[in-house]
Amino acid sequence: MQKKDTSRRYFLLNGLLAGAGLAAGCSGKTAFTPDRAEEAVPSGEKVKLLSIDGEVIEVDKAFLKPVPDIPYPFSNREERVGIQGKKFVMVIDLSRCKNLKKCQSACNHMHHLHPGQNWLKIYAMQDAEHTAPYWQPATCMHCDEPPCVKVCPVDATFKRQDGIVLIDSDRCVGCRFCMAACPYSTRVFNWEEPALTEEVASREYSCETSVPQKKGTVGKCDFCPDMVRKGELPHCVTACPNGVFFFGDMNEDVVTNGAETFRFSDLIRDKAGYRLMEDLGTKPSVYYLPPVNRNFKFEEGLKTEEPKPTYKTVDRGNSEYLRCKKNHPRPFAEKIW
Template sequence: MKPTDTSRREFIAGALMAGAALAGCSEENNPFESSAGEMVKPSGEKVKLLSVNGEVIEVDKAFLKPVPHMPPVSNDEARIGIKGKKFVMVIDLSRCKSLKKCQEACDHVHHVHPGQNWIKVYPMQDAEHTAPYWEPTTCMHCDEPPCVKVCPVDATFKRQDGIVLIDSDRCIGCRFCMAACPYSTRVFNWSEPELPKEIADQPYSCETSVPQKKGTVGKCDFCADMTRQGELPHCVSACPNGVFFFGDMIEDSVTNGSETFRFSELVRDKAGYRLMEDLGTKPSVYYLPPVNRNFPFKKDDEKEEGEKS
């Protein structure tokens, strides 16, 4: 059977109406058909599996097929983003004690150059008589991103799901974005990144931001690869104090892994705010003020010269 497009459509329509859906699918459209066509001989070896409804079932080993990895996303797809999503982060300042587990996890996953950080934890004190607190910062993934505005080659871009990413295969290293970002969130690969060979040889992906390349800019990517898989960014899951909440503004929910809130309610009830609102950058990262804190503020070990809080 070599159906033309029209005949196939008619055929499928007819098949659906007849209630015999699967039988009518043409070969390339049916992912089950090719394996169904192959005659797999049972090996006799059984494996115990947990089914989706919680029952333990036995399956012959020969019928098991490895699940392929998520296919790498093309550069075009990575630039568009995930449809119908608007990612948002809420950082609860009352829970942070500058453990920097977020930073560690982020540095590790993205192979950030030693000494540089995509996440920074600032000791802040807004005025002389106000309370000090810890303020972790990621990329703010602004809705009016100054970095994207100034990029001459569209190497840093804003996706429809709100994430701002960098195409390190296109970046020319002019560093205008670094000058433009008021949050000092961007870092530069001043030298050849020290990466294990198998990482360095990978093709660059905007969503994983790996491998970083010499002479280009890097920054927090909201772990776009994780969000595509429906998982939390690494900083969120690494934080033992649940400081970071991540989620989707359209679903109106954010979670830190163990607690889930309605985003709108959380930000309303706890008087959430964004950094440097007056600049008009419209960040996607919200902060909950450091009230009723879980930990007292203790100046950390990091003895940095010229440290000003």
């Protein structure tokens, strides 16, 4: 009787620790391995834990054990298919961005990117001499007609059913054709061994976590499918204090920045959303809301930017961005559609 009880508890505990992994059923170490359960002697001290079903359960302390690295619970095959029934989409509201770069630092931190590498870039844009400048954060566009996927010779970068374009760093041969093919300059290359802590470097690689990055392979924004699997938002979305980024599912027709939730089609219709370089036919999954009725002036973004020696903060109205236009070889891109 006692023994049966133990194994039941053990099952619960492992179920907790391995989390969703077991539900998806792919882990190599199963919860039913009996050896350790027999070793542990109940101490009588109980701990309350919350199960994945939201149930509060009580477990003997003796059965708690640290799990060093739960292997990412999805197989490469599942990662290549994607999350069923979803079509992920992002909306970036340019009227709210003031170049705080919190999105970028969160993304860099959570993906353990090599110093200097950015998957998410914030551009100072000005379409023509007399048009208004604005800040444009740019993630991977997760195109529905991805030029990068077309040119990859080994299927290392692929398009999933849920719309996400991912890279399999275990397969990438490092030819960098995808970088040449991407018109959004979204891809970065690991020119050297990425600077990682030992713990991160020893993690098991997964295309959905994109961690750890590998020398000689290409990396880019992955729309954080590992967060989405957990029912959470991508890191850039949660990190932005101004609610610039909205993430959601086109099939459900809903996007959210965590604080506000909109019907995707309403938002795009009411605010005249658009996509970048529509004429190229890449069909991005990232939509932009135009920088009208802005929450911040463009110049405020210049102040929050890391101090660059070439910028002189002279208060002469609009002259500031013209100044940095002069100092940069080509600081402001031309909108090309």
